[in-house]
Amino acid sequence: MEWLIVLMLILIGAILVVLEILVLPGINVAGILGFISIIAGVYFGYAYYGGVTGHLILAGTVVFGFGMTWYVLRTKTWKRLSLDTRLEGTVEGIGDSVKAGDCGETLGRLAPMGNVKLGDMVVEAESRSGYIDAHRPVEVVKVLRNKVIVQLKTV
Numbered sequence: 001m002e003w004l005i006v007l008m009l010i011l012i013g014a015i016l017v018v019l020e021i022l023v024l025p026g027i028n029v030a031g032i033l034g035f036i037s038i039i040a041g042v043y044f045g046y047a048y049y050g051g052v053t054g055h056l057i058l059a060g061t062v063v064f065g066f067g068m069t070w071y072v073l074r075t076k077t078w079k080r081l082s083l084d085t086r087l088e089g090t091v092e093g094i095g096d097s098v099k100a101g102d103c104g105e106t107l108g109r110l111a112p113m114g115n116v117k118l119g120d121m122v123v124e125a126e127s128r129s130g131y132i133d134a135h136r137p138v139e140v141v142k143v144l145r146n147k148v149i150v151q152l153k154t155v
Contacts, residue, residue: 002048009041010061014068094123098148102140109134116150125150 016034046054104118116125
């Protein structure tokens with residue numbers, strides 16, 4: 001029965017360490033509990049079976065750890081576990097209908113970003129002249145791919 005306790009502590013520790021690396025990176029709780037479980041398994045191996053068998057359990061645990069690390073790195077397991085997709089989408093641009101110098105009106109407050117109505121189009125805009133209240137006239141200063149830069153229109 002003691003061998004089952006030792007074996008289960010080491011296996012549970014190994015599983016927790018693998019979970020820490022693959023599933024829960026940065027949390028550290030599973031990794032710490034995994035290392036504690038492995039150390040407890042080796043300790044109980046020494047306590048139950050003595051020095052010679054304890055050394056064999058320790059050596060087996062170390063060899064198992066290095067072997068699993070080598071296997072995982074050698075067989076490209078990381079590539080199968082990692083996300084490998086390519087994004088093919090693009091950002092819908094504003095187009096050529098908006099040009100510098102066009103005038104419009106803010107739909108809401110630009111603080112410093114918000115929506116501006118330019119003709120029949122509603123586009124996202126960034127204010128160059130600080131906060132602009134709603135329903136104020138603005139002038140387009142620069143047109144970027146997905147937004148326009150505006151400033152408060154002076155009369």
